[in-house]
Amino acid sequence: MTDYTWTAGSGGEGQEAAVAEGAPGSSASPESGAAPEASAVTPENTFPAPPQVPTQLDASGIRFDFNDGCRVQAPVGPEVWRIRLIDLDTGNYLFQTTPDFRGGSVRSAKKYYVRFRIEAWKGEKLVFEHNYDATDQEVLIAFPVGTLGDTIAWLSYATRFADRHKCKLTIAMADRLIPLFAGAYPDISFIDTKSAKGDGYYATYRVGLFFNDVERIHQPVDFRHVGLHRTAAFILGLDPTEAAPRLAVPQGERPIAEKYVVIATQATSQCKYWNNPFGWREIIAFLKAAGYRVVCIDQKPVNGDGIVWNHVPAGAEDMTGQLSLEDCVRWIRHAEFFLGLSSGLAWLAWASGAPTVMISGFTLPNTEFETPYRVINYHACVGCWNDPTLRFNHHDFLWCPRHAGTPRQFECTRLITAEQ
Structure with missing residues (x-):
C-alpha cells in the first residue's frame, strides 16, 4: 500500500x-x-x-x-x-x-x-x-460505546444530518441508551454499536473525540476548540448551533410533593469533581435552609481510586443507585433545578429542559451546553481539558497535568466556593 x-x-x-x-x-x-x-x-x-x-x-x-x-x-x-x-x-x-x-x-x-x-x-x-447525494440512501452515524453525556451531546446533530440530507439514517450507540431516544425519532433506526455491521450503507460517519488527530483525518476542527457537542457538527458538515435532543421519556408524576433540588456529585475523574472540601456541605445546608429538599441521584454512592474516594455529601437524601435513567429524567424534570458537574447527568438535565447549574473548572464553558448558571473561577488554573498540548488520561483518576503532586492540584474547582 x-x-x-x-x-x-x-x-x-x-x-x-x-x-x-x-x-x-x-x-x-x-x-x-x-x-x-x-x-x-x-x-x-x-x-x-x-x-x-x-x-x-x-x-x-x-x-x-x-x-x-x-x-x-x-x-x-x-x-x-x-x-x-x-x-x-x-x-x-x-x-x-x-x-x-x-x-x-x-x-x-x-x-x-x-x-x-x-x-x-x-x-x-x-x-x-x-x-455525493444521500437522498433516500442508507447512512450510518456511529457513536462509540460509551458515556451518557457524549451521546446526548452528539445526538441532535446526527438527527439534523437526516433532516438535511433526507437519508435513511441509522444511529449506532450504546444499547442501554437507545430507549432514551428511539421513541422520539420514529423515522430513525437505532442499533447497538457493538453489534452494528457496516455492510449495505451508502455512507458511514464516526463521531467521537479524536485526541491525537494532528492531520485532521477524523475531524476538520479539534474538538477542544469547538466543544464536546459541536465537534459532531463539524464532523457531519452541519451548522454548529446547539440544540438538545428529544427524549422518549413520559413526563411522569411528580415524585415528591415538596420543592426539591436534584444534585449529582460523582464523576469519572477527580478533576471533574467539586474539590472544595466544604462546598457540598455548605451548599446543601443553604438549600435546605431555603426550603428545598436536596436529593442526590448519582449512580454510585462512593466512587474513586487508590486513596481518594468520594461519598454522597452530608445532608443530601441518598437516591444513588436506585433510579433508572428514565426515572432520573422524571426526578430532574420536576425539580426546581439541577446542580452538578461536567458529567452525563448534567447533559441529561439539559436534555430534560431543567435549569442546570454546572460546576466545572477543568473544562472551559464552550466545552458543554450553554447555561446561564455556569460556575467557574478564573482566578484559578482552568481549562486543561481544552489545551490541545495536553492529552487527557482516562486511566489516571488523579489526572491534573499542570499541578499534579503540588498544593495547586485540582485548584480549578477547589477554589470555587459555596458563596460563589
Missing part, C-alpha cells in the same frame, strides 16, 4: 492525501508524511468496520461508497484508469491517480463529511461520475 497525493490540475493547490491500492505495475508519486491514523477516546474497533468492498456498483464496473471516507474501486486489467476526487463545496481537486494506474482501490484520507465528486476516466473519456 502506498500513499499518494493528487496530480496537479486546474482548481487550485491539492491539499488532501489519499491512498491508492493498485494493480501490479501501477504507480504514482508518494507523498512523504502521509496522515497517520488518529487515536480516539475509544479503540477504533468499537466502531463498525466498513465492508471490504464498496457497496455501490455502476454499470461501468466502478464500485464506490462513502463508508469511512470516499472509496472507489476500479476493475483491474490492462486498461489505464484515472480516478479523481473533488470537493464540490470548495472546488478543490483532492486526488488524482497517476497515468499508469491500471485498476485497484482509492480512498480519501479524510473520514469526516465531505461532499465529494468522483470521476473515473478511461484515457480521455469520462466513463463514470457521481456527486
Whole structure:
C-alpha cells in the first residue's frame, strides 16, 4: 500500500492525501508524511468496520461508497484508469491517480463529511461520475460505546444530518441508551454499536473525540476548540448551533410533593469533581435552609481510586443507585433545578429542559451546553481539558497535568466556593 497525493490540475493547490491500492505495475508519486491514523477516546474497533468492498456498483464496473471516507474501486486489467476526487463545496481537486494506474482501490484520507465528486476516466473519456447525494440512501452515524453525556451531546446533530440530507439514517450507540431516544425519532433506526455491521450503507460517519488527530483525518476542527457537542457538527458538515435532543421519556408524576433540588456529585475523574472540601456541605445546608429538599441521584454512592474516594455529601437524601435513567429524567424534570458537574447527568438535565447549574473548572464553558448558571473561577488554573498540548488520561483518576503532586492540584474547582 502506498500513499499518494493528487496530480496537479486546474482548481487550485491539492491539499488532501489519499491512498491508492493498485494493480501490479501501477504507480504514482508518494507523498512523504502521509496522515497517520488518529487515536480516539475509544479503540477504533468499537466502531463498525466498513465492508471490504464498496457497496455501490455502476454499470461501468466502478464500485464506490462513502463508508469511512470516499472509496472507489476500479476493475483491474490492462486498461489505464484515472480516478479523481473533488470537493464540490470548495472546488478543490483532492486526488488524482497517476497515468499508469491500471485498476485497484482509492480512498480519501479524510473520514469526516465531505461532499465529494468522483470521476473515473478511461484515457480521455469520462466513463463514470457521481456527486455525493444521500437522498433516500442508507447512512450510518456511529457513536462509540460509551458515556451518557457524549451521546446526548452528539445526538441532535446526527438527527439534523437526516433532516438535511433526507437519508435513511441509522444511529449506532450504546444499547442501554437507545430507549432514551428511539421513541422520539420514529423515522430513525437505532442499533447497538457493538453489534452494528457496516455492510449495505451508502455512507458511514464516526463521531467521537479524536485526541491525537494532528492531520485532521477524523475531524476538520479539534474538538477542544469547538466543544464536546459541536465537534459532531463539524464532523457531519452541519451548522454548529446547539440544540438538545428529544427524549422518549413520559413526563411522569411528580415524585415528591415538596420543592426539591436534584444534585449529582460523582464523576469519572477527580478533576471533574467539586474539590472544595466544604462546598457540598455548605451548599446543601443553604438549600435546605431555603426550603428545598436536596436529593442526590448519582449512580454510585462512593466512587474513586487508590486513596481518594468520594461519598454522597452530608445532608443530601441518598437516591444513588436506585433510579433508572428514565426515572432520573422524571426526578430532574420536576425539580426546581439541577446542580452538578461536567458529567452525563448534567447533559441529561439539559436534555430534560431543567435549569442546570454546572460546576466545572477543568473544562472551559464552550466545552458543554450553554447555561446561564455556569460556575467557574478564573482566578484559578482552568481549562486543561481544552489545551490541545495536553492529552487527557482516562486511566489516571488523579489526572491534573499542570499541578499534579503540588498544593495547586485540582485548584480549578477547589477554589470555587459555596458563596460563589
